[in-house]
Amino acid sequence: MDTQRQHRLSRQRKVILQELCKVDTHPTADEVYDMVRRIIPRISLGTVYRNLELLCSQGLAQKVGQAGGQKRFDGAPQPHAHLRCRLCSRVVDVDYPEALPALPEALAKGFEVSACTLEFVGICPRCKAQMS
């Protein structure tokens, strides 16, 4: 564990976070790559991956999406519910009215719980139309 390690705010890192926060489409790594390349044309895909991972570990972003599927990133750090399309994998935010549920200590099986994700799965309007 290198908790000592310092981080710097490179131009690349700043732009990646800015662009990620601009959208609520939960882009994949290479969608972020495309967005950032419009500003820093010579940025490399590896840098994008590296920074998205770092931002997640710092709690400035989070990963969403299907287990096993391609990663998608969310620039909103506070927890909120998601709605995922079973067919096209698109993820959209949902304003879940109640607070996200908490887990009673007694059921946590010794885990130190720090977060909770709530995801609804279904078919999005676009895919539903295409199935006609």
Place this chain on the structure above:
Amino acid sequence: MDTQRQHRLSRQRKVILQELCKVDTHPTADEVYDMVRRIIPRISLGTVYRNLELLCSQGLAQKVGQAGGQKRFDGAPQPHAHLRCRLCSRVVDVDYPEALPALPEALAKGFEVSACTLEFVGICPRCKAQMS
């Protein structure tokens, strides 16, 4: 869409489902492969993947685990909450007391919602101990 396609219950498929249902450890595809190989030594990994995928699509199993991470499979078809370790990726079941939350129609943004996953994320006891 080949909704017409018939399915057969091959020995391989039957054993894969049986073995998956025996455990509550949410194994990865190649953990299932190891389990099944003790019974059908010459089974191929591709067959395991193919059948796990099919079982999920039939609602006889489900995928769990971290977005973007390695797939893990759960032989219990009814929805239930999970507890995932941030460090070792292990997933355990949790007896979440209340019914899983539902999403009001008005917030579904046109999605046809068919499922909901609730996952608590944290550090498992084993990893917590190792960090000392």
Place this chain on the structure above:
DNA sequence: TTTATTACTAGTAATAGTTATCAATTGGAG
């Protein structure tokens, strides 16, 4: 029963997404 058709399998090759490596560059503390 034979024949035709379809689903399935093992084995293997191919793919896609992601991570690791490394020499060169850069941010930021002093």
Place this chain on the structure above:
DNA sequence: CTCCAATTGATAACTATTACTAGTAATAAA
């Protein structure tokens, strides 16, 4: 400015998963 660890771009390597293929087994049709 000077120095050095953090970071980068480029590319290679890796790993989980999927696709392909020829052969086999199950079911249906004749």
